[in-house]
Amino acid sequence: MKKNISYSEEVKTALSERRPVVALESTIISHGMPYPMNVEMARNVENIIRQEGATPATIAILEGEIKIGLTDEELVLLATHKNVKKVSRRDIPVVLARKLYGATTVAATMICAAKAGIKFFVTGGIGGVHRGFETTMDVSADLEELAETPVTVICAGAKAILDLPRTMEYLETKGVTVLGYKTDELPAFYTRKSGIPLQLFSDDPHELAQILKSKEDLGLRGGLLIVNPIPEEYSMDPDLIGRTIDSSIKEADRLGISGKDVTPFLLSEIVKQTEGKSLESNIQLVYNNAKLGSRIAKAYAAL
Secondary structure (H helix, E strand, O other), X not given: OOOOEEEXXXXXXXXXXXXXXXXXXXXXXXXXXXXXXXXXHHHHHHHHHHHOOOEEEEEEEEOOEEEEOXXXXXXXXXXXXXXXXXXXXXXXXXXXXOOOEEEEOHHHHHXXXXXXOOOEEEOOOEOOEEOOHHHHOOEOHHHHHHHHOOOEEEEOOEOXXXXXXXXXXXXXXXXXXXXXXXXXXXXEOOEOOOOOEOOOEEOXXXXXXXXXXXXXXXXXXXXXXXXXXXXXXXXXXXXXXXXXXXXXXXXHHHHOOOHHHHHHHHXXXXXXHOOOHHHHHHXXXXXXXXXXXXXXXXXXXXX
8 A cells, every 4th residue: 555545444445355346536525516505515426336246446646645545524625615625636736735634536547546456447527628728828737647647537428618629639649548438439429429539439448447458568659538428418519618617718708817727617607507407417427427438347346
């Protein structure tokens, strides 16, 4: 066991017995949803993973220790504590040294999962190249982490607030394998389609597990990105969500919001403008990803 990392008994047992384990981020709990909806969502995602035959490992930093798997009390603490830092790669050593509370982003969760020996990670959507990149140079650390860290990420695409074509170009440049699950088009988080074609796709969790095994056998660096469209019944109207995103970005610009504060502000603004419909979609796509991620992890464990 590595220094500064502790494991819940459930996760420790699953890892020691080589059973499938699926990592979960904690930023969505502390910064992505209001209380008590965030706690309900976190519990439901963990239960979905258990029902699919895998073990959930929600990851966070609590008082200077990386926690791989949380108790229910710790989930509630993350959901209600007023001073939980949003933690990406650059923040990890500071939050550990100062013994603070930290909610892990996609990038930080990938790092912690890899160090814990967990190969699969389920989230809603990854970060990417922000709109207006040519003037701000704002690119999420998630993309660099996918190029470097050997964790398979299952998501509903990059967040729709981003510049999706440039995000895909960045991933291609970094050599990240992007695979569509039952789709030949990049999903756009709230909607099933983006208009951006995918070169690689599969309809079979077992084949996706085999692709990861082949990558590992060759010793190729970095992770896999598996994009899984939101269920049809929860997909939002593309025109409506497009107008809402544009309006939210203008509001962020007006208020001078920048850096890592942009994404949580925009997601919150979109929830407000859609009267909560986007939040329901967000929750349902996470549940959908949890099912797929668990099935791939189980298939991999059987290889």
